[in-house]
Structure formats: C-alpha cells, structure tokens
Amino acid sequence: MHDIRLIRDDPAAFDAALARRGVEATSPALLALDERRRATVAEAQAAQTERNALSKAVGQAKASRDEARAQDLMTQVAALKEALPRLAAEERRIDEELADVLAALPNLPAADVPDGADESGNVVAHERGEHRHFAFTPAEHDAIGPTLGLDFETGVAIAGARFTLLRGSAARLARALGQFMLDRLTREHGYEEVAPPLLVRDEAVFGTGQLPKFADDLFRTTDGRWLIPTAEVSLTNIVREKILGEGELPLRFAALTPCFRSEAGAAGRDTRGYIRQHQFDKVEMVSIVTPDASEGEHERMTACAEGALDALELPYRRMLLCAGDMGFTAARTYDLEVWLPGQGAYREISSCSTCTDFQARRMNARYRPEGEKGTRFVHTLNGSGLAVGRTLVAVLENYQQESGAVAVPAMLQPYLGGLTLLESGK
CATH class of the missing domain: 1.10.287.40 (Serine-tRNA synthetase, tRNA binding domain)
Incomplete structure (x- = not known):
C-alpha cells in the first residue's frame, strides 16, 4: 500500500x-x-x-x-x-x-532495479559453482525420478494434474532436504522456527498482497479461508496490527510448510515433471526490520539461501530482477537459479525480496523508535530458503549416475542415516 x-x-x-x-x-x-x-x-x-x-x-x-x-x-x-x-x-x-x-497498485521499484518488461530484462549478479561433466548424456529429473519413488501417475490418479506422490527414496530425500534447510537457518543464521497455520483469513492474504488482485492464484475453502501459497503469508502476519519496540527488531522467522497454488496463469508451462505443482513444500524466511536495516537484510537473506546451495554443491546464479518481472509487493528481488544439466538450463529455486513498508502499511505493522513517542512502519522481507521440490529436482539431475542411481550430497548424508547412494527400489 x-x-x-x-x-x-x-x-x-x-x-x-x-x-x-x-x-x-x-x-x-x-x-x-x-x-x-x-x-x-x-x-x-x-x-x-x-x-x-x-x-x-x-x-x-x-x-x-x-x-x-x-x-x-x-x-x-x-x-x-x-x-x-x-x-x-x-x-x-x-x-x-x-x-x-x-x-491494486504494485510496490515501486528500488532505484537500482533495472528497467525491463519481462525476464529478458533481468541481470546476472553472479554465478557460483562448477557445472558437472558427465561421461554420458544427463537425463532430466522426470526420467530419473520414477525409479526412486517420484510417482507422477499415482499423484495424478489421486488428486489430478500437477500433483505428485513421493515414496521411498524420493520421499526420504525430500524430508532430508527440508530438515537440512531449516536446521541451517535456525542453527547457523538465527531464524526462529515457526509452525504456522496453513489456512488463513482474508486479512492475512490482503496484508501480504495476494488479495485482491491474485485471488485466482489461490485455493479457497468452503468456509472462506485460504490455503497459503507460501508461508510468507503466515509468518509476515505475525506482526499484523502490532506496535513493536525498536529493541525487538530484527525479527527473523523460518518455516517448512506445504504451499498451495492454483497456477491459474500457468497453463501450458512446466506440465511435465515436478517443477510446477499445485502442492509443494518450501522453507520460507521472513524478516521484520527497521527501514535503515532493510538493505543489509536483503543481502543477508539472499546469502542464507545461497549458502544452502553452496553446501549442496549445486551450481547456481543470482539474478537481479528487472522492474517488469518482480512480484507485486517487491521493491527489489533476487532470484537464485540452479543449474539443471538434464534440461541444460538454469531454473528458479529461490526468490528473495525486500518489500520496504509496502506490506507493513497493509497490515498496520509498526515499531516505536527508541526515545520517540510516534511510530513508524516496519520493513518486511521474504525469501525461499529453498523450494524443497525444485532442490530435489536439482539433486537428481546434478548427482545422477550412469546406472540410474543418484549420489547423496555429503551434507545430506547425516539426514539419511549415512546413505551415500539412492538406488531403484530403495
């Protein structure tokens, strides 16, 4: 607002x-x-x-x-x-x-955001990690995954298009990834773990900017609540209608939750595989800070997401989105795109945005500076740390073996009981 x-x-x-x-x-x-x-x-x-x-x-x-x-x-x-x-x-x-x-009006772009109408105007900020060289032609995840428990057919049979059932090795890998990401944020980066509601009221989705403009992108229950499209909604609304003391800031929250999106505007996009689903898991980061701290917090948050990719030894690049490609509430957004050798392309795996006071005005979320009687609006930031399903896709493609097995990244092995290789039927 x-x-x-x-x-x-x-x-x-x-x-x-x-x-x-x-x-x-x-x-x-x-x-x-x-x-x-x-x-x-x-x-x-x-x-x-x-x-x-x-x-x-x-x-x-x-x-x-x-x-x-x-x-x-x-x-x-x-x-x-x-x-x-x-x-x-x-x-x-x-x-x-x-x-x-x-x-109905989007947030204004920060001064350093490049001009551009769509993703073609985005700018590479940096690239990290080495692309793996394979002695064979690397396959895409939808060819690797089914033997490891990525069951597209059963998911569709149970729930319809854009739903996938995970079982066996795929389910264990997804669980390990979520726990690994959440542990990093809470143990190493000072985020407070939260288990938030997955169903929220109109005021919550209005506060973070999904309503009224993007109602068609959401799922709504018969009693009028909304399934969260991201834990950003629940986490950011923790400070709704509150006046915080300056000494309470920054607040940093992290949650691993299912997310639900109707993908109303995504007809024909990523219909194959596990990239674009109606239901998926994601680790979300939200920061509530004073205005003078939001620039540094944006860099810090993005670095936290990058750290997970570094630890998993997945090559990626950071993109500074142009004004025309940013989300509705963002003043500046960094997308992290992971390299998928099977596709031979970079694909988004995290999006980290500073929303300045745009969401805070919608939520009436304020703080009282030390020594002042008046209040000011907080600044809010959010980011994926990371999308679990897309990280699973990246692991399958980057760690695939010619035999069809998938090596387990070293950082994930403790979460899988020391397992070093995911093989068919296990």
Missing part, C-alpha cells in the same frame, strides 16, 4: 516509478479522490464547528428570553445535525474508493 502523502508531494515521480512496472499514470485519479476526501473532511469539520457555535448561541438566546432567535438557531442546528452523518458517510465512501485504488 502506498502513502497518499508521498504521492501528493511528488506525483510525477510516483507515476514514473509505476511506469517502470508497466502501470499507467494513476496520480491524477488518486489526487482527485484525495482532494474530494479532504474537502469532505473540511466541510464536516466546519459543520461541526458551526453546530457547536450555534448550540452555544441557542443557550444564550434562551437565557435572554429571545425565543424567536432561539427557534431560528435550533432549526439551523437541526439542519447541521442532519448533514453531519451524510458527510461522514461520504468520507467513508471516498476513503474506501481511495483504498481500493491504492491496494
């Missing part, structure tokens, strides 16, 4: 920033609504002031036994009394209209 006062102060800059995200100029309409709202507020305040003055004059007229004047003044008071609820209702209506327009 945007601060109307900042738009009022520099509408041209606001429109220019939105234009970088492919959104047409909106400040004229916003400022017209804002002017109507302020005029209505001023009219209501003037009417209330006049009513108070006339009420006092009525008392004075009655005290001087001037009944005619008293009756005339009382008529005026009655008219104002009738007008005030109408003005209050008009103010609420304009407030709601203004809020609806603001809620």
